[in-house]
Amino acid sequence: MMDDELLAVRVAELYYDENKTQDEIGGLLGISRWKAGRLLAQARESGIVRIEIVHPRARRLAMERALRDSFGLADAVVVPTPENELGVQARVAQAAADFLTSLRPVPRVLGVSWGRTLTDVSERMPEGWATGVTVVQINGGVSLNRRPGTASTLASTIAQRANGHAILLPSPAILERLATKKAIESDRTVAAVLERAVEANAYLYSAGVVDANSAHVESGYLRPDDMEELARRGAIGDVVGRYIDANGNIVDPALDERTLGISLDTLRSAAMAILVVAGTAKHDIARAVVTSGLCTVLITDEATARALLEDS
Amino acid sequence: MMDDELLAVRVAELYYDENKTQDEIGGLLGISRWKAGRLLAQARESGIVRIEIVHPRARRLAMERALRDSFGLADAVVVPTPENELGVQARVAQAAADFLTSLRPVPRVLGVSWGRTLTDVSERMPEGWATGVTVVQINGGVSLNRRPGTASTLASTIAQRANGHAILLPSPAILERLATKKAIESDRTVAAVLERAVEANAYLYSAGVVDANSAHVESGYLRPDDMEELARRGAIGDVVGRYIDANGNIVDPALDERTLGISLDTLRSAAMAILVVAGTAKHDIARAVVTSGLCTVLITDEATARALLEDS
DNA sequence: CCCCCGACTGCTCATGTGAGCACACACGCA
DNA sequence: TGCGTGTGTGCTCACATGAGCAGTCGGGGG
Numbered sequence: 001m002m003d004d005e006l007l008a009v010r011v012a013e014l015y016y017d018e019n020k021t022q023d024e025i026g027g028l029l030g031i032s033r034w035k036a037g038r039l040l041a042q043a044r045e046s047g048i049v050r051i052e053i054v055h056p057r058a059r060r061l062a063m064e065r066a067l068r069d070s071f072g073l074a075d076a077v078v079v080p081t082p083e084n085e086l087g088v089q090a091r092v093a094q095a096a097a098d099f100l101t102s103l104r105p106v107p108r109v110l111g112v113s114w115g116r117t118l119t120d121v122s123e124r125m126p127e128g129w130a131t132g133v134t135v136v137q138i139n140g141g142v143s144l145n146r147r148p149g150t151a152s153t154l155a156s157t158i159a160q161r162a163n164g165h166a167i168l169l170p171s172p173a174i175l176e177r178l179a180t181k182k183a184i185e186s187d188r189t190v191a192a193v194l195e196r197a198v199e200a201n202a203y204l205y206s207a208g209v210v211d212a213n214s215a216h217v218e219s220g221y222l223r224p225d226d227m228e229e230l231a232r233r234g235a236i237g238d239v240v241g242r243y244i245d246a247n248g249n250i251v252d253p254a255l256d257e258r259t260l261g262i263s264l265d266t267l268r269s270a271a272m273a274i275l276v277v278a279g280t281a282k283h284d285i286a287r288a289v290v291t292s293g294l295c296t297v298l299i300t301d302e303a304t305a306r307a308l309l310e311d312s
Numbered sequence: 313m314m315d316d317e318l319l320a321v322r323v324a325e326l327y328y329d330e331n332k333t334q335d336e337i338g339g340l341l342g343i344s345r346w347k348a349g350r351l352l353a354q355a356r357e358s359g360i361v362r363i364e365i366v367h368p369r370a371r372r373l374a375m376e377r378a379l380r381d382s383f384g385l386a387d388a389v390v391v392p393t394p395e396n397e398l399g400v401q402a403r404v405a406q407a408a409a410d411f412l413t414s415l416r417p418v419p420r421v422l423g424v425s426w427g428r429t430l431t432d433v434s435e436r437m438p439e440g441w442a443t444g445v446t447v448v449q450i451n452g453g454v455s456l457n458r459r460p461g462t463a464s465t466l467a468s469t470i471a472q473r474a475n476g477h478a479i480l481l482p483s484p485a486i487l488e489r490l491a492t493k494k495a496i497e498s499d500r501t502v503a504a505v506l507e508r509a510v511e512a513n514a515y516l517y518s519a520g521v522v523d524a525n526s527a528h529v530e531s532g533y534l535r536p537d538d539m540e541e542l543a544r545r546g547a548i549g550d551v552v553g554r555y556i557d558a559n560g561n562i563v564d565p566a567l568d569e570r571t572l573g574i575s576l577d578t579l580r581s582a583a584m585a586i587l588v589v590a591g592t593a594k595h596d597i598a599r600a601v602v603t604s605g606l607c608t609v610l611i612t613d614e615a616t617a618r619a620l621l622e623d624s
Numbered sequence: 625c626c627c628c629c630g631a632c633t634g635c636t637c638a639t640g641t642g643a644g645c646a647c648a649c650a651c652g653c654a
Numbered sequence: 655t656g657c658g659t660g661t662g663t664g665c666t667c668a669c670a671t672g673a674g675c676a677g678t679c680g681g682g683g684g
Contacts, residue, residue, distance in 0.1 A: 006369055
């Protein structure tokens, strides 16, 4: 066969652009119907024919399969990274909202963390996405945040749109003193929430990075030099307020003791823990979470997924 | 149906990325096999699914059809414009070479013009593209050109690779005086070539633009201020050395009289006249040629084709 | 109130398509 | 030369797919 590739191009053109049948193409190019078919398959495989699904809500199923296999996840959702690099979080948040909406069985109790990403997710939940879901906050809130109440409105929004109700955790994320934390934790109102939190059917959370403009610093729970110290100790980022290293281990036990919310072990042993994470900055923390078994479901963008798969 | 589009995306993903069968998809998404099929067709139509043939030799068959219909061409070849904008001519030249190679019936006598584009075409003709084709030069050569002999080597190359022979036109393109032109034209050697030229089965030529670094200026046939004058008179570009306006009419009859080669009417009444034209600069001259019936076959790039179709 | 119209659905049936198979041919090795 | 091997070809057959069609539903207009 002299120039197979060129012929494959002709076949692909006639098939896809002109939608001729393989038989017609065969007749037209003087080859058998089967040869045309084989050339076509070859063209698709070798990438001469590229089939692309261009839609904001489109997913990358091949990568999802790879992620599930590589990290033993129950499920994975990968959305294409948009060109402008800014809409990534929006895309991923939308994907998370879609995932929750079509999740079966519908979780009766959903544990949620807080942060910019999850706020975005909450706003994208469609009205009536489920009926009667109880949303529990799983770690301390952001009452000190400049935009007050984001943590609580986030949970409330998700709950309301499912005609359910939210159970909020009336506590800071990190306490200054261990004693205070113990005291708050044993308070009836707080303890009751935590009890519901560990019983959740599913957890939805994001992850933060060790960075001076983290929500923890912005909210005043940690100071910039605390961050530097954490980084020095090998912290990669945080999950439900708890700072971990590349292996998913707690970096600073003393600090962790003062952090109020469900434990990482609760997350690890959960039937369903959904991590929503987007953007280049979060590649490392995403890897840490995924490799240390903290999530069963990963929802992310294509670039992050590729980064995870590259060195698995 | 609440959100048809989103469903179409899911179907497309499962069909193209996961190659599930439409029946499987139906079962998976809780819709009938036929609905899945219809959604798929819809997704392709609405552009959610984009099927692209990425190959230097790929063509744009839909545009070719449109060009044939709009301008009454016998045939048209449109190649995708590459990203770098520089390889356009190479792509189009390759397409022209391919077109000639697979042209049936094989022309016994092929009339050729000269220029950068055609030189490119000649170099891309495959060895043994045909057998025994006589290649005739149809307009005056470029003996004064800095790279001497391009016009003749171009014709010779095409002829040699078809195991045929070239008939060269031993004359300048434009003569300084009408008397000289008449004299040369009536010379036996020149007249004989022109006789063969008008008998050609097919013509292959390109087009030039009215510009100070045109090959005509570079070769010394015209001066920069001649060009300005031509532009002032409404000249768009030249075809086989003859300058025309947007309607395909000769701009300067006196100049045209001094130009040696086949007439535009010969071209217009030819059974096959193949115009090879590439690049943004040549959109206008391409339009003039195509609308005034100077060619029966157009070989060009996608951007040029689009420009032609936009205001037809 | 009913009826008509259009959009949508799920079907039948003809056609298009891919997996698997037998053969043919060219090549390298004994 | 004879033999295996591997690639490429055209076939059969089962399955996937699209065109066309009748039934259904819902929303205006008489």
